Amino acid sequence: MYDVHTHRAETNVDDIKISANDVQVYYGDTHAIKDVSIEIEAKCVTAFIGPSGCGKSTFLRCLNRMNDTIDICRVEGQILLDEEDIYDKRVDPVQLRAKVGMVFQKPNPFPKSIYDNIAYGPRIHGLANSKADLDVIVEKSLRRGAIWDEVKDRLHAPGTGLSGGQQQRLCIARAVATEPEVLLMDEPCSALDPIATAQVEELIDELRQDYSVVIVTHSMQQAARVSQKTAFFHLGNLVEFGETGKIFTNPEDPRTESYITGRIG
C-alpha cells in the first residue's frame, strides 16, 4: 500500500462536505478502487485527475451511489455526507442523489423540451407547488447554468436540438434545478469544443459560490484553471491530494510528478 500525501493545513472541520474512509470498489473480481480516503470541502471545486482507467470516474460515481445501477459493482468502506454514511442501509439513493447531483461526460438531455428537461428534477422531487413555482425554478436554473439568454425564446423546443456546449450547460442547469448541495461532474467538457469548454469552465467557477463541486477531468490545464483542490489517482489508488497550486508546482509523490510532467498517462 502506498502512502497518501494529503496536505491538511488550513481546512476547517466544519467545511468538510464529504468524507471518504478506506473506500474499496470491486467490479466483479477486479479491485478498481483501493483504500481511498479523502475529504471534500464545501463551496470549493475539487478536481480528480489521473490517467485513463485510474478509477477517478468510478470513485466519483460512488459519491452519489450511481454505481448501484451496475449489477457487478460492490463498494466497501465508508463515505460520509454531512457526517451521515451514504451507504447506510436506511439511505435511499434517490434521496441522496437529490442532494448530490451529477453531470455526465456526454451531454445527455432528455428527448423533451428545454423546459421539461429542467423541470424534470423539481417535478419528481416535488420542489414546486404550482406552475408559477416551476417557471421560477426553470428560469433561475437556466440563469445559473448561464444559458438563459440563449434559450429563453425557445423553452419548448427540444433539448436535443441545442449545440453540444449548450446541451452540456442545459444538463448542468438541470442538475442545479433540484437544489443539490454537491455537484459531481464526470469529464463535463470532454465532448465539447474549446469555446464551449471555456463557457462551461466559467460556469463551474461561478457554481463554487453555492455548491461543493467535484470534477473529474483528464485535462490538467482544466484542473489547474477551475479547481482549488486536486486529487491524483493512479491504478485505483489516491496518490496525492492537496491544494491545486501545490500539486501542480510541487508534488510530493514521484508518480504525481511523472504524470504532471507527462511521463505517465
Add this chain to the structure above:
Amino acid sequence: MPVFWLILIVLGLAAVGYIIGRQRALASAGGDSRHLHSLPSYYGSNVSIKVMVPAFFLMIVWLLAQPFVIEGRVSGMIPESEIREGSSASLLMAEVRRASEGLENAVAGGFMTDEEARNARADLSDVTQRLKDAGQVVTNTITQPILKAAQAHRAMVKSSNLYMSIAVIAIAVAGVFWGLAGAKADFRARNVVERSIRWLLVAAASIAILTTIGIVLSLIFNTVEFFRLYPASQFFFNPTWLPSFGGGIDADGNPLSKLGIIPLLWGTLYISLIALAVAVPIGLFAAIFLSEYAGPKTRAIAKPMLEVLAGIPTIVYGLFALLTVGPLLIGVFGDDGLGWMQAGTAVMTAGLVMGIMLIPFVSSLSDDIINAVPQAMRDGSYGLGATKSETIKQVVLPAALPGIVGAILLAASRAIGETMIVVLGAGAAARLSLNPFEAMTTVTAKIVSQLTGDADFASPEALVAFALGMTLFIITLGLNVFALYIVRKYREQYD
C-alpha cells in the same frame, strides 16, 4: 417422365462439357495450368453454364406457355352448345384436360393402344369403360365433342413435348460448342463464370419482388373477376354476410348470396382489439421488467420461456382456444355462470388466446427498442435522483415511444392476419355485435371457409375469398409499411 429424362440429358451434357472444356483449356496451355488465365475448373464451369442456362430457360418458358397455346387451340374445337347451364368454359377445359390425361395414363397402363386413344370415331361408352378399367377418374359429363377435344389435346401435348425435347437438346448441344470456343488459355473464364454467378445471385434476390408481384397479380385478377360477378358496392357496404349454397340470383337479378365485408372486418377488428388489450400491457411490462429490473439470471430463464410461446404453431393456439379456453370461459360466463355466453367459440375466446400468442412478439420487439435507448439517458435521470420507475415512465418510455408504437402496429398486423386461432376459436357466424361473448368471424376465417368448401371455383362465393384476401393484404401492408417506417426512423435517431 420425359421432362425428368430431358433434365438428366441436359445435366449429362453439362457434365461432359465441363470435362472437355477443362481438358481443352489445359491442352491449349500445353498442359501447364500456370499459363491459363483462370483455374482450369473455371473453363469447365464456363461450358456447363452455357449448356444449362439457355436449355433450362427454354424448357421453363415452353412448359409455362404450352398449356395456353394448346388450350387456346382446343377450346376452338368445342361447340358453344357444350357449355351447359351453371358451367363455364374453364370448367369444361378442366374436363378436357382430365380426359386427356386419362387417355395418356390408360395407354401407359396398357389398357388401351395408342391407336385406340387416337381414333377419332371411337365409341364414347367403350372409351369411358376402358378408362374406368384403367382406374382413371371419369365423370359422366364426358360427351363426344369433349372426347374429341381430349384426343386432340393429347395429340398436341405429345407432339409439343417432342418438339420441346428436340429444341432443348439442340440448344444444349449448341451450348457445348459455344462454351468450348472459350476453352483457350487467354480466355477470361473466371470473369465470365463469376458474372454468371452474380446474375444467379441477382435472380435469387429478385424472387422477393416476384413473390410480391405474384401476390398482387393473383389477388387483382381474381378480385376483378369477382367484381364482375358481384357488385362492389354490395361487397363493401352490405352489412350482412350470408353466402347461399348454390349461388344464383333472385327474381330481380340480384345475387342470392349476401357477401358484405363489414361484419367480417368488424369481427377482425374486435378480436384484434381484445388480443392487443391482452398482449400490449403484458408484453410491454414484461419487456420493461426484463430489460430494466431483472438480474441476468432471471432474464436468462424468463426470456427464453416467453420466446417459447412465440415458437408454438398457431394451430396449437387454435386448439387451445377451442378445447381449453372456450370451455373455461363457458364455465364462468356461460349459462351456469353469468349467462353472457352461448358457446365456447366467441370473440373473447379467440381474442384472449391470440393475445397470449402476441405477448412474446410485443415483448421481444419492445425489449429491443427499450435497449436501444442510450444508457446516458437513464444515467441522467438517476443522477437527478429519479427512481427507476420514474426514469422508465418519464424518460425511457417517451424516448422509446415511436418504436413501441411501431411494435404495436406490427402486432396489430399479426393479429389481423392470424388465421388458425380464429378459424377454431371465434366461431363461423358473421355478426355485427358489441357483445364480446358472441361468436363472430373474421376475414381470414372466411377466406379459408370459402376456398376449402364445395363452392365452384368460378362462382362469386369462392372468388369473394380473393377480394377478402386483397382487403387483408392492403390493410396489413399499410400497417407494416407504416410500422417499419416508424421503427426505422426511431433506430436512426439513436445510431
Add this chain to the structure above:
Amino acid sequence: MTDASIHSPASGGKSSLLALDARTKRRNAAEARFRMYGISAVAAGVFFLVVLLGAILSNGVGAFQQTFLTVEVYLDPAKLDKKGQRDIADIKKVSTFGYTPLVQQGLFDQIEANGIETPLAKRKDMKALISASAAAQVRDFVIANPDRIGDKVEFRVLTSSRVDGYLKGRVTRESVARDKNIKPVHLDLVDSFTDLGIIKKEFNWSFITGADASESRAEQAGMGVSILGSFFMTLVVLALALPIGVAASIYLEEFAPQNRFTDLIEVNISNLAAVPSIVFGILGLAVFIQFAHLPQSAPLVGGLVLTLMTLPTIIISTRASLKSVPPSIRDAALGIGASKMQAVFHHVLPLAMPGILTGTIIGLAQALGETAPLLLIGMVGYIATNYPEGIASGFMDPNSAMPAQIYEWAKRADPAYYERAWGGIIILLVFLLTMNIIAIILRRRFERRW
C-alpha cells in the same frame, strides 16, 4: 413550498439522509408497485406457457395409449370360402361385412367361457365394443394366409373409441346415457373383460405410424401419413429456401450496389416477412394450381408455398450472419488477389455457415407448424389416408401435413378425435423441439465471437 425555499440552494440541507421523508416513501411505494406490474406481466406470460403445455400434455398423452381386445376368431370356411377352393379371388369377394359376425362371435363366446353374467344376450350386442377396423384386420390376415381358414386364430384388435374412452375416463356411465352407440350394460361387460385381461390399454404405435381414418373410427386414426407429408414438404423447403435464401443474402450483403433496385428488394423482403401466411396460401392457389396446373394437395406445392413464406425469415437471419463476419476477413482474401466472388465463397460463407444453418432450421420449424396456407392449396387432413408409394409419389400425390391433420381432427364431432388432436400436437412439438435444439447446439458449438 415557499418562495424562500426555491432561492436557498440548501433547502433540504438540514434534513437527514438517514430518515426517509414522506415524499420519498410515496415514491418508493410507486416504485415497488411498478416493479410488481413488471413481475406480474412476466409471471402471466410464464403462467400461460405452463397452462398451455399442461393442457397439451394432460389432454394429449392419452392418444399414445389405445385399448385393444384379444379375441379368438373362428375363420369359418362356410362363410369365408363357400366354394372351398381356397381360391384367392373367391376369398377376396367376401367383404368386411362377412367378417364382422365372426369377430363379434369370437368375443361373444368369451362371455360364456368366462361365466360372465350380463343381460347382453345377442352376438350383435358386441358391436358396441369392437372397432369397425377389426373386420378389415381379420380379412387382411385371411387374404394373406388363406390356408388358415377353418382355424381358430387369436387376434389383437382395436376396441371401439367409446370403450377406449371409458378406460381413459373420457366416457362415463353418465355421459353414455344419451349415447346411442353404447349402453351402461356394455360398460359393465367391459369391466369384466378388463378384469380378465381380455381388454387392455397398451402403447399405440399406430397413432404415430398410421393413416387418418374415417370420422367414425377415431380409434384407428394416426399421424403417420401426414408426418410423411410434412417430411416431403420440408425437404422441398430445405432444397429451395436454403440455396435461394443464401444466394439472395450474399447478393444483398456483399454485391448489391446502393440503388433503387436494391432498395426495392429490401423493402419487399421486410414486407413479405410480415404478410399474413394465408395470403401466401392464396398466392399458391392462384399461381401454382390455377396458373401452372401443378397437382392439388401435393406436398411439392405445399413446399413451394412454404418456401416463399420462409424465404424472408431465412434471408434476414442469413444476412445477419454474413454481417457478423468482420470485414478484415474479406480484406485479407482480397489482399492476396482473390476475386470478390472467391473471397465471399471461400472465406465469408464458410465462416457464416453455422449462423445460416441455425436461421434455416428455425425457418423450417416455422414452416413445419404452418397450417393456413396448406388448407387453401388442398392439403387438408382427411386426404392423409394412403401412404405415398415411393419418392415421386411422396412429392406429387395428394397428402396432408401434421398441422392440417390436427386441424381436421379438431373439427370432427367425436370427442375421441380431440384427444388425437392433442396427441398430434405432442408429436408436432417434439419435431419442433428437436429442430430448435439442433439449432441451439449448432449455435453453441460453432458460434464465433469476433
